[in-house]
Amino acid sequence: MNGALTVFVAALLTAVATGLGALPFSFTRAVRPEAVAWANALASGLMLGASFGLVAAGSEIGTAATLAGAGLGVVFILVMDRWLRHYDVPFGRARGAGARRMLLMVAVMTAHSFSEGVAVGVSFGGGASLATAITLAIAVHNVPEGLAISAVLRPQGVTVLGCMLWSVVSSLPQPVMALPAFLFVEAFRPVLPWGLGFAAGAMVFMVLVELLPEAYGQTQPRVVALLVSLSLVGMVLLQQHL
């Protein structure tokens, strides 16, 4: 298979893997306020753990660029949040705060997929074994990200199929970005820490400004804290073994 096509197919498979994260919600439809809080706490821990990994990866190339990217990620969420509040954009049948949270979640995870796509593309320039390792790592890493997205969407009434599709959509920037990153690897490498930082900043801020306050408001802070801490540690360990 042609090299560029291989990169595109590999990155597309990593995107499809994101949809697997919705599967656990086939067995439960978390609608009780406590269950929504648990889902938000789970998503928070997974996103914080993923962000730790992104900052660590970005800092290996350039700490200042990674943190500057994180600052841009925070600004992105602030601007988007204000825009969504101003226009009251619906999401499916949901409106208001629920719709805003879902849109922010999908937007944040989609934005963060751009840098992962660049990582896949750049890794193909570093040899077959590195490319296989990075592609597999990002594919497996995408599953809990799909879980995090579904944890926010499913309690708002989105179907399991809908959760799977939105999860896959959030990862579509991966094949889109992997191809140019592979073809113009040297041009993309300096941008990578900015992208990784942007993704981390947007995710951490989303957790701090939306998911955690919601979760604390719906159930006991002790339960929320325990779920966030455990899923954070789990996500960090998962990334270490990929």
Place this chain on the structure above:
Amino acid sequence: MNPLLTALALTALAAGASALAALPFAVRDPLPVRWLGWANALAGGLMLGLAYALLLSGLRGPQAPLAAAALIGILFVGLTDRVSGSATDSGEPGAAYRELLGSSLHAAHEGVAIGAALAADWRFGAFTALAIAVHNVPESAELVAGLHARGARLAVAAGLAVVADANQVLFAVVTLALTTAWPALQPWAAGFAVGALTHLVLVELLPASYREAGRTSIALVTIAAMGAVTLLRNLVP
């Protein structure tokens, strides 16, 4: 300088910094609740940044004990939170004593963090002690406010804040001594500190700060403090 004496001096400095928490009361007394929320968020962000730095350092070693110790740290903070009571109980009689006990228990994890960082590298340890010293000021503001509101003079409240954080000295020195004598304990100490610091922020500091100052400003202060620790840590060789 002897490593244990270095640990003693650094942590004494960190614990002593807690007294500075009384200074803002010279400007505004009582302190606006929003300020206390920002102080909690600042302390929480610094702790999360330190937990991340310790985690990165610990991941260079064996990961199984690091993960197991992180879980122990999480459970330990969960248990101590139940014993000392959370900030949601602050209106009850005796809450000030529980706050004092809670602060004293927090200081234990922070002492372990300094000791674990010193065991990894003395420059990292000094950085951690300095970050904990800075973090002690906003963290102690809540305690000083609680004691002062119950009639304690500012000087007494500041002194009690230092006493509550004196555990940092004890636990840092003991952690450093143990991990130097048995290096296999290093990932256990680092993992415990990571789990405890992270869980403490999530179970106490963030819920309290959201109640006191709303979500957007708290999110901004927390993430800015995390970023500052990450940036400064990278400047330390």
